[in-house]
Amino acid sequence: MNTSNNVLIIGSGVSGMEACIMLSKAGKKITLVEKLSLIGGKTIKNEETYPNMDCSTCLVAPIQQEILQDPNIDVLTLSTVEEVxxxxxxxxxxxxxxxxxxxxIACLGCGMCYPPCPVSLKNEWEENLIDKKAIYVPCSGALPNVPVIDAALCLKLNGSEECNKCAEACMFGAINFSETDQIIELNVGAILIATGYDMLDAGKLQNLGYGKFSGVYTSMEFERLFAANGPTEGKLVLRNLESIPQSIAIIHCVGRDLVGYCSNICCTASAKHAHFLHHKLPDANIYNFYTDICLPDKTYQKFHEDVKSHSSEYIYQKDREKMKIQETDNKLQISYLNNEGKDAAITVDMVILENALQPSRGTDQLAEALGVELDQFGFVEAQTFHIGSVVTSKNGIFVAGCIEGPKDIQNSVLQAEAAVAGIISSLDQ
Ligand SMILES: Cc1cc2nc3c(=O)[nH]c(=O)nc-3n(C[C@H](O)[C@H](O)[C@H](O)COP(=O)(O)OP(=O)(O)OC[C@H]3O[C@@H](n4cnc5c(N)ncnc54)[C@H](O)[C@@H]3O)c2cc1C
Ligand code: SF4
Ligand code: SF4
Known part of the structure; x- marks a missing residue:
């Protein structure tokens, strides 16, 4: 017999948000737990989404707003599940x-408190491409649009200096240094894990020069460079913030051999990146280096063909491990084995590494707290061949989106909808 009809959703990406809204419409009370200070997941890092090149913010912001205003949904940001x-x-x-x-509630999101803060550090959410203050919102347009103070770095909170600059700048008395961490206890009938993915550290592929050569970027760095609310406000410049790249290589399947699976979305993301580049820099030479092309949806083939004919030269490389990137005279030389197995090379200004997707950081601890099994790659295992694609090894706990395995937005949302059906039927038992 159920003692609670309420639902806990962990992770506020497109999967978690879709499930929240559907469950709320079905009259359920939901607690949405998100570890960051903002909701929306990785999709809010994208300027546009394939295959239709829809504006991401236009797609996601109304959903974020709906969630923040829905009386059935209690949003807990900066929160993690410790015990179940x-x-x-x-x-x-x-x-x-x-x-x-x-x-x-008191904060109006005016932003007056950040400039006076004397502490500067790298903004991880912006892929370390710009700095942030100890009091910050991760990006403009973040929802909730309320800053957070990094207690370890704030001079007042870490006790290293007397400082009150942010509080003095705030005309609304919204800063509260006496707030403390809290343990919240809940009783719920079902749980959805929707904690998504993180990217493989591209520095592990030493032959590709990430972290060593400034012209080498990851795919998520490129997404932020392209974004109007990103570190360069959408201006496509190299790290010196001046040079505009005239030749760009996009390398597929980065780290695929390390993780041991195809990340499903990178071929289409590569096509999107070539499409972006072509529109922004119509005279630039764009090269897509591939070994296989994976186009898993009915609309993706056409998108890929369009990009191939208009925006990018596709170059087959015979052996991913043989590719080497070196820097000479501020240019990047890419040596590789061509389709005949012979040595070949091109020189470019910028390289974008389409690095693999992995289970979000902290999945091991979360799985242990929840008592669910992981698969051989560390994703939450769905019992696909037994009882359903959204059912975990523990009754009453469901999974959706990229934490079950890499997938695009459409399939993440589809899986969230399937999980909602599973949750409602489990609660009605
Ligand atoms: C470079 C790139 C470009 C892409 N472009 C497209 C595109 O154009 N079109 C498309 O369809 N797909 C695209 N994708 C795929 C898309 O990003 C995913 O399909 C989508 O983000 C999956 O959503 P999700 O909710 O499953 O996970 P996420 O978006 O990863 O959201 C998970 C959320 O859970 C939170 N979280 C993680 N761990 C915890 C925890 N322990 N406790 C609490 N919260 C936690 C995270 O902070 C995050 O907010 C792209 C992917 C990449 C890498
Ligand atoms: S804390 Fe105060 S100054 Fe900072 S954004 Fe909120 S209202 Fe503005
Ligand atoms: S009190 Fe902390 S967050 Fe506020 S301005 Fe000083 S260092 Fe920055």
Whole structure:
């Protein structure tokens, strides 16, 4: 017999958000737990999404707003699930909610508090392409549009200096240094894991020069470079913030041999990147280096063909491990084995590495707290061949989106919808 009809959703990407909205419409009360200070997941890092090149913000912002305003949905940002006990219909959950030090209601998001802060550090959310202050929002347009103070770096909170500059700049009294971390206890009937992915560290592929040569970028760095709300406000310049690249190589399947699977989305993301580049820099030479092309959807073939005929030369490389990138005279030389197995090389200004997707960081600990099994790659295992593609090894706990395995937005949303059906039927038992 169920003692709770409420649902816990972990992760606020497109999968978690879709499930929230559907469950709310079905009259359920939901707690949405997100570890970051903003909701929306990776899709809000994209300027446009394939295959239709829709504006990501236009797609996602109304959903984020709906979630933040829905009385059935309690959004807990800066939060992680620490402990889960009980069984389907009656889980007892402990959540660790970190202090934001800024009042979510009093803050108007005016941004007056960041400039006076004397502390600067790399902005991880912006792929370390720009700096942020100790009080910050990760990007403009973040929702909730309320800053957070990094307690380890804030001079006042870490006790290294007397500082009150942000509080003095805030005309609304929204800064609250006395806020503390909290443990929140909940009783829920079902749980959805929607914690998505993180990118493989491209520095592990030493032959490709990431972290060594400034012209080598990851795919997510490129997404942010292209974004109007990103570090260069969408201006496509190299790290010196001046030079415009005239030749760009996009390398597919980066780290595929390390992780041991195809990341599903990178061929289409590569086509999107070539399409972006062609529109922004119509005279630039764009090369896509591939070994296989994976186009898993009915619309993707046409998108790829269009890019191939208009925007990018596709170059087959016979052996991924033989590719080597070196820097000479501020240019990047790419040596590779061509389709005949012979040595070949081209020189470019910029390289974009389409690096593999991996389970989001912290999945091991989360899986242990929830008591669910992971697959051989570390993704949450769905019981696809037994009882369903969204059912985990533990009754009452479901999975959707990229934490089950890399997939595009459409398939993440589809899986979230399937999980909602599973959750509703499990709660109605
Ligand atoms: C470079 C690139 C470009 C892409 N472009 C496209 C595109 O154009 N079109 C397309 O269809 N797809 C695209 N994708 C794929 C798309 O990003 C994914 O399909 C989508 O983000 C999956 O959503 P998700 O909700 O499953 O995961 P995510 O977007 O990863 O969201 C997961 C959320 O969970 C949170 N989280 C993680 N761990 C925890 C935890 N322990 N506790 C609480 N919260 C946690 C994260 O902070 C995040 O907010 C692209 C992917 C890449 C890498
Ligand atoms: S904390 Fe105050 S100054 Fe900072 S964004 Fe909010 S209202 Fe503006
Ligand atoms: S109190 Fe902390 S966050 Fe505020 S301005 Fe000083 S160092 Fe920055």
């Amino acid at each position: 006990q009980g069984k389907s219909g009656n889980f007892k959950v402990k959540i660790n909610k970190k202090a934001r030090y800024v009042d979510l």
